[in-house]
Amino acid sequence: MSMRIFAAAAVVAGAAMTVPAAQAEDITLEFVVWNYSLDTIQDNIAKFEEQNPGIKVNLTDYTWPDYQDSLVLRFRGGTQTDVIYGGQDWLPAWAAAGWVAPLSSVAPAGSVDALAGDIAGFALSDVTYGGEVYGLPYYADTISFIYNAKVLDENGIDFPATWDEVMAASEALRAAGMDRPIVYEYNQELPNFFDAFVAQAYGRGGELFDDEGRAIFDDPDNAAYQHLQWLQDAFSKGLIQPEPHESNIITTMNTGQHAFTVVYNYVLAAMNNPGEQPLAGDFALGRMPGDANSTLGFAKFYAVTSTAAEDPARAEAAWKFVDFMAGAPYGVAKRWAVEKGLGFGQLPLLTDQDVITAWNDWIDMETLAAQVETAKAGMWTEWTGVWSAYFRPLLAQAIVGEATVDEVMTAGAERWNTLRDQFASR
């Protein structure tokens, strides 16, 4: 053996001894998200990887409408998935199916409780199932009533405090030449479609379910029943312009041909973005109309899958990642809030000066604080997602007058109560 061959063999042998040791410590987490602002996510991941050598994060994204299906397929198909974006409406079913794990199973003792103390009530409720916290908020928001303040001023119309006043204002605007004053997100396949309806019923002071979880919205005196009638009336009067997605609403409202809409707060941030929208600054947040002025608050969150939780090394890495993205001192949540206007569930950010300064550009913080204070969580059970998929097409039918409010509410309540009983005897 010549010296050259010996030297080469020594190098290879040395590498063989060192490389596997380094590789053994490397973990690649599979992180699955819906495709909102991927550049920011990638940048956050890069910062995490820099701070945590040995942990890599592989990002996979799906569109929002395809997200739930894709996740179900990944879970059912056994595709490696470690950390995910979760939704409040999916959590009970996914937790019951054993797809996601409580954070206490991956986090050091006491750390989840410490963070939970900082989370807003409705958001904490949304990330909790069976008394266990399953996620930390990626963002938390309320569904809000948004209006074009300039249009109302120009037409001498006061901000409508009740739904009857919204109807009257819309009719007045219609008489003044505005074709369809109300823009409404109308897409029966999106969970938002039901969530927005609940938010409006909460505004009226209604509850859809009693304390024992039975459906009560089929009662004609129930606020949800009355509100569906209101939507049907408004649609039949030609006051509502349906839009399939919130992204369309941003553009449509910026034509100046519409006055009211009901969407997430971050949509208001986009509407009032002076760099992108022609009428930025004209739009304002209003309290949800109705006697209670309440609304639906919700949280989207980072959750760890059960397969990740079962592998100690992967579980540790997954927790580090979730803690980086949503844990104290809430740098990533703050970044989303400042740069994108995403709401947050971490209460300390409410008093963060950078957040306040950034948000003052597009939303009235006083109104927001009042809205958040009265926001309520939804009724999320194992069967809510399945029931909602059944109920949304009915809701859509009623709004456009293809079914009566009574037919829809009766069918919806019966289905809910049947599912409730089935789960009780499961």
Added chain:
Amino acid sequence: MWTLKRFPFIWLLPAILPVALVTLYPVGHALWTSLHRVMLLFPGEPFVGLDNFVRVVTSNYFIVALENSATFTVVAAPIAVALGVALALFLQRRFLGRGIVRSIVLLPWVLPGAISAVLWTWVFHPSFGLLNGILLELGILERSVSFLASPGLAFLSVLVAHVWTQVPFAVVLTMAALAGINTETMEAAELDCRSSWKRFRYVVLPEIKAMIVVLLIYNALMAFTSYDVVYAMTGGGPGTATTLLAFQIWREGFSMYDFGAGAAVAFIVVLISALLIVAITRALPSDLFGER
């Protein structure tokens, strides 16, 4: 001695195995699923016989979805084929810019169904939509129409979008069939018959009728199993106005978490599709594909 004739099955295995893996196994698994209760929210996967099929067929959406699918198929398939044949005949002619027009006609073929659906969603949009813009400009409408939120118009809109995606394939196959016609026959026809309709009826049509039948079967199946355009344009709505059986496979499985019911709907779709193929082929003249 190893020869092709002595052990044909072994030699065919490399071809049969992948086919079996990617077709027979999924179909078999789907059949198994349709006969079991596979609901993600309930533990276990017990055998339930035909319960899933009974539940699906007696559900409140099934008849509507079946009617919608039947109407969709009966209307969309002949229109797509007729337009395809008409465009192919037009594109056979020599005119300035024929290459560009051919490319434009074939454009929908290269677009994924979901992209086409998004494109058509914008065409039908009440504020920015091309169609509303034209109709308002011409004074046909006084105010814009929400095509996708009105049950009757939503069905029509989805149908238009679906046909648009299917026409290019019909054009390509018809052009291939037209290219196969003997040029001398065509020259003789032009000398003997001045009427272009009669030339088409008595010379061209007999030559391409086999292709037209193939296209009809293909388009009937594509329409009956259409999913992507409905999903992206209306989500099956408003209500059940555009809910097709194929769309309901997805809804049962991924919205309702009931894969047993979803597989049952899938098998019903397969069964009806098979009947459709048999019915169309039985209705054909026996010498259609025979030697001339």
